[in-house]
Amino acid sequence: MxxxxxxxxxxxxxxxxxxxxxxxxxxxxxxxxxxxxxxxxxxxxxxxxxxxxxKDKNELFFALHQTAFTKMIEEFAPIEQIEQPMDKLIEMGRLYLRFAFENPELYDLMFIMTAPIDALECREDIWDDGDRAFSILQQIVQACIDTGTIKHPDAEQAALMIWSSVHGLAALHLRRRLSMFGEEHVKTLVDETFNLFLNTIKKGL
Incomplete structure (x- = not known):
């Protein structure tokens, strides 16, 4: 060397x-x-x-934030091989939850930890990484709308509802708010709740 x-x-x-x-x-x-x-x-x-x-603490935070989002988006790669939009959406949800559970510190930094949004102003676009991840979801939701598997006409609204629901499930688990159900039961409960949410989407979002 x-x-x-x-x-x-x-x-x-x-x-x-x-x-x-x-x-x-x-x-x-x-x-x-x-x-x-x-x-x-x-x-x-x-x-x-x-x-x-x-140069400062804000730039440090941005670097951490960018690294975390890059890792998450890389883990969404398998969905590119899936043809049906609804199947893509389902797999993205599962990958998102898996990322959250396997990388709790990164997920905390990305979506839960309180930090001023101006910490991201090291770039011209505030929270550009968040926008990039959300765009992937929104494109898949739009494809679901185009094929009739999601009935709601606005892809942005539907994607935000889906993201907030899955994020809520991840956050409850990571913040140990599901511990009352017992550690042995939590994983199954999360999986079944996610499946119930998907069935609800299929029936009439």
């Missing part, structure tokens, strides 16, 4: 170290209560080191 390649690898390792520490502190303490110095202390480096990679 040459000097340039080694230095780039070291820079990537440092970025990962910083992002991992920032994610941990943001989730534990909340965005507002975490400072660059706190993150520097966590990794045992000076704040100046972090500023070599990220």
């Amino acid at each position: 040459g000097i340039v390649e080694r230095k780039e690898r070291e820079r990537e390792e440092m970025r990962k170290l910083i992002l991992d520490a920032a994610r941990k502190l943001f989730l534990e303490n909340g965005f507002d209560k975490v400072s660059i110095r706190n993150i520097a202390d966590e990794i045992e480096y000076s704040p100046a080191t972090i500023y070599l990679y990220y």
